[in-house]
Amino acid sequence: MPIKVYGTPTSTCTQRVLTTLIEKGLPYELIKVNLAAGEQKTQEYLDEKQPFGVVPVLIDEDGFKIYESRAICRYLELKYKGKGTELMPTNDVKALGLFEQAASIEMSYYDPMKGLGDPDEAKIALYREQLNAKLDVYEKILSKQPYLAGQDFTLADLFHLSYGNRLVKLNEGHFFESRPHVKDWWNRITSRPSWQQVLALA
Amino acid sequence: MGCSSSVSSSQPVHRTNNIQSSYDTRGTIVVYGMIQSPATQRVLATLIEKGLKFQLKVINLKAGENLSRSYLEKQPFGTIPALDDVDGFTIYESRAISRYLEMKYKDKGTELIPKGNIKVEGLFEQAASIELSYFDSYANGIVTERIFKKMRGGEPDMNKVAELRRDLAKNLDVYDQILSTQSYLAGNMFTLADLFHLPLGSLLLKCGEDELFESRPHVKQWWNKISTRQAWKTVQAMA
Numbered sequence: 001m002p003i004k005v006y007g008t009p010t011s012t013c014t015q016r017v018l019t020t021l022i023e024k025g026l027p028y029e030l031i032k033v034n035l036a037a038g039e040q041k042t043q044e045y046l047d048e049k050q051p052f053g054v055v056p057v058l059i060d061e062d063g064f065k066i067y068e069s070r071a072i073c074r075y076l077e078l079k080y081k082g083k084g085t086e087l088m089p090t091n092d093v094k095a096l097g098l099f100e101q102a103a104s105i106e107m108s109y110y111d112p113m114k115g116l117g118d119p120d121e122a123k124i125a126l127y128r129e130q131l132n133a134k135l136d137v138y139e140k141i142l143s144k145q146p147y148l149a150g151q152d153f154t155l156a157d158l159f160h161l162s163y164g165n166r167l168v169k170l171n172e173g174h175f176f177e178s179r180p181h182v183k184d185w186w187n188r189i190t191s192r193p194s195w196q197q198v199l200a201l202a
Numbered sequence: 203m204g205c206s207s208s209v210s211s212s213q214p215v216h217r218t219n220n221i222q223s224s225y226d227t228r229g230t231i232v233v234y235g236m237i238q239s240p241a242t243q244r245v246l247a248t249l250i251e252k253g254l255k256f257q258l259k260v261i262n263l264k265a266g267e268n269l270s271r272s273y274l275e276k277q278p279f280g281t282i283p284a285l286d287d288v289d290g291f292t293i294y295e296s297r298a299i300s301r302y303l304e305m306k307y308k309d310k311g312t313e314l315i316p317k318g319n320i321k322v323e324g325l326f327e328q329a330a331s332i333e334l335s336y337f338d339s340y341a342n343g344i345v346t347e348r349i350f351k352k353m354r355g356g357e358p359d360m361n362k363v364a365e366l367r368r369d370l371a372k373n374l375d376v377y378d379q380i381l382s383t384q385s386y387l388a389g390n391m392f393t394l395a396d397l398f399h400l401p402l403g404s405l406l407l408k409c410g411e412d413e414l415f416e417s418r419p420h421v422k423q424w425w426n427k428i429s430t431r432q433a434w435k436t437v438q439a440m441a
Contacts, residue, residue, distance in 0.1 A: 033279050034351065051330075051376045051379055051380065052336060052376050059423045064321055064324070066324050066325070066327075066328055067328060068328050068331035068332060068335060069331075070327070070331050071324065071327035071328040071330070071331040074324075074327045075320070075323070075324035075327060075328075078320050078323055078324065079324075093253065093302070093305050093306050094291055096302070096305055097291070097299075097301070097302035097305070097306075098293070100293075100295070100297070100301045100302060101294060101295050101297035101298040101302075102294055103298070103364040104295035104296075104297050105279075105295060107334055108279075108295060109279060110340075116384070134279070137278045137279050140278055141278065143266075148424075199386075
């Protein structure tokens with residue numbers, strides 16, 4: 001039984017998982033969940049797939065089910081360590097600590113800016129201000145090292161791809177473009193073949 | 203500048219041997235933060251669960267000490283906490299610090315992340331993500347309005363609170379479902395995924411949001427279990 005992902009190719013969270021699967025060289029089947037029709041809120045989906053009513057969900061070859069995109073990605077890295085790209089440092093506790101720090105930075109300072117699609121002008125102004133302040137710090141960090149956790153590309157960088165892409169699609173790419181080290185980092189991670197493949201699916 | 207206090211836990215839960223750890227003599231773990239800060243409390247709870255000695259160096263937010271050049275060198279986002287390990291290794295972001303402490307001091311004190319079984323680890327990661335996706339921002343929003351804003355002389359936006367409460371309530375309905383078949387969020391072992399809820403959960407109760415837990419029997423049971431752990435009681439006594 002191949003790995004199954006329930007989600008959609010345009011869902012930012014699903015994209016995270018698909019990118020990881022491709023980085024690890026793992027074949028998978030994407031089973032589309034009809035978000036527009038509210039399939040993820042049906043009792044069947046809530047009972048059998050994801051009790052919070054969102055996508056994605058992954059079912060591994062042996063039937064093991066896991067949800068929450070970042071958890072799925074971490075699980076895939078643990079399970080298929082040694083296949084494809086290494087996406088988390090192994091064994092070195094300091095390197096792992098710095099990876100966790102970078103992964104937390106993504107959740108604390110970057111993920112909240114997904115609100116930029118909000119119709120409320122006052123809210124958008126606030127998000128912009130916050131995002132500018134946070135990306136100024138990213139610029140500092142990335143002036144000393146090529147990736148958020150250090151010298152190597154990790155899940156911490158990968159997790160940024162889908163919302164960053166949404167920013168660019170909203171014509172807000174200037175947040176990246178205006179900061180030379182952030183710009184370099186953004187170009188580097190978005191030009192990875194795995195991400196290009198996921199974009200082609202959307 | 204800041205004051206520091208030494209705290210150590212006198213009850214290691216689990217000893218693998220009787221040899222005194224060299225960590226105890228080499229230097230001290232230093233936490234930069236404030237005892238009232240939920241994120242700092244997350245780290246202190248972890249340290250105490252692991253039976254680790256540490257010093258708390260106060261970074262006074264009101265006085266802007268988090269924006270001093272020396273602190274920004276440690277934590278460039280200017281938030282608390284940050285931690286210096288015994289060998290001078292610096293790390294920030296409370297959940298990252300907690301995870302690092304668990305990895306580094308695996309055999310000390312309580313085991314806080316299950317190891318050795320990839321499915322069990324995956325379910326831990328799922329639970330840790332649940333805390334971030336469905337609890338943290340809602341609880342933080344309510345507590346910011348009802349406690350922190352007030353402390354700064356502002357008035358809570360009760361419409362915002364109502365909206366946040368409604369969303370958090372829906373999510374806690376799912377928690378209640380999950381916790382009806384297992385004792386803790388990741389399975390049958392207490393983990394960091396549960397611990398991470400303690401600071402904001404306690405503040406929710408402090409500002410009168412008890413109903414969120416009380417009205418959901420399994421959530422209530424889970425909350426009672428995790429909030430009466432000795433390590434958490436010790437942190438609360440420090441505040």
